[in-house]
Amino acid sequence: MKILIDINHPAHVHYFRNFYEIMTEKGHQILVVSRNKEIEHQLLEYYNIPFINRGKGKEGKIGKFVYLVYADLKLLTIALRFKPDVFLNFLHPYPSQVAKLLGKTSLVFSDSEHAALHHKLTVPFATKIFTPSCYRIDLGEKQVRFNSFMELSYLHPNYYTPNPDIFQILGISPGERYVIVRFVSWAAAHDFGHAGISLENKTKAVLEMSKLVKVFISSEKELPEKLKPFQIRIPLHRIHDALYYSSMLFGESGTMTSEAAVLGTPAIFLNDNGLGYTDEEEHEYGLVYNYTESPVDQERAIEKAIELLQKPHLDLEFKSKREKLLSDKLDTTQFMMEAIENLDLVKKALSN
Secondary structure, three states: OEEEEEEOOHHHHHHHHHHHHHHHHOOOEEEEEEOOOOOHHHHHHHOOOOOEEOOOOOOOHHHHHHHHHHHHHHHHHHHHHHOOOEEEEEOOHHHHHHHHHHOOEEEEEOOOOOOHHHHHHHOOOOOEEEEEOOOOOOOHHHEEEEOOOHHHHOOOOOOOOOOOOHHHHHOOOOOOOEEEEEEOOOOOHHHOOOOOOOHHHHHHHHHHHHOOOEEEEEEOOOOOOOOHHHEOOOOHHHHHHHHHHOOEEEEOOHHHHHHHHHOOOOEEEEOOOOOHHHHHHHHOOOOEEEEOOOHHHHHHHHHHHHHHHOOOOHHHHHHHHHHHHHHHOOOHHHHHHHHHHOOHHHHHHHHO
């Protein structure tokens, strides 16, 4: 079977990299097409996944519309040469639109309820939309819910084993406590209208936590001079080891919050929209603390961070919560493979 995977964000590389490896070993032909927005290409190169570049993308509403037309045409040209049976991607419109035009199957994964524009531009053209069972909106008859999180496609114990040499890479002593802070750019289509944590509270959070533990900042935007000494400097693919051994994640990224949760690391997440999966990770497993972006909640989030860092045996408590989560949830990569191999079209292709 021929499968075209389209990558639109660094996280998507992680979502599909194990699927790519296993399905390729099974004899399927897989072509990866990737945007070059942030570090997608660097990650693909690290994991030895060949890819075709479909450009960097544009900012702003008009720019994003122009890029939509460009990306559709680029993907159409690629698809006409490769002739895929199935298009596979995480929620963004280009593959589904091209698949519809070519009369092919489009399988889309999503955990982002707040991405309203992407839903409007993707769902009408997709064959199936796969979402975690905790997804807060109903996408109709095309929706298939699965009992897991996207992050368990690569952080499930079947694929991920933490490496403690991250302490040396971070330049700290083995077992030394530290916090990862994550700031995002708020430049995505679903981020219009968001401001995130104020610069004043970013600085306050970092300086207050640094009185108790080492602080490392991962940021999509350039940091102000006062915070640059805290910037994390590790190989891109080692962030999950840094998260696993961290005492806490504090920040604005839903994906990284869920990564921390499934690794058993306490996570404080600030976002006005909220997400079904971070809600479940808070209410069902006690691994996440959700806050809005309001000034009051920003203060409350900082207070919670200080409270948790002063709590004894925090790491042991949260690693135990992780075990409960893992016992409840599916291996997402395994689910992906079964979903594709159970399609009528796939069965037909495999029999030829």
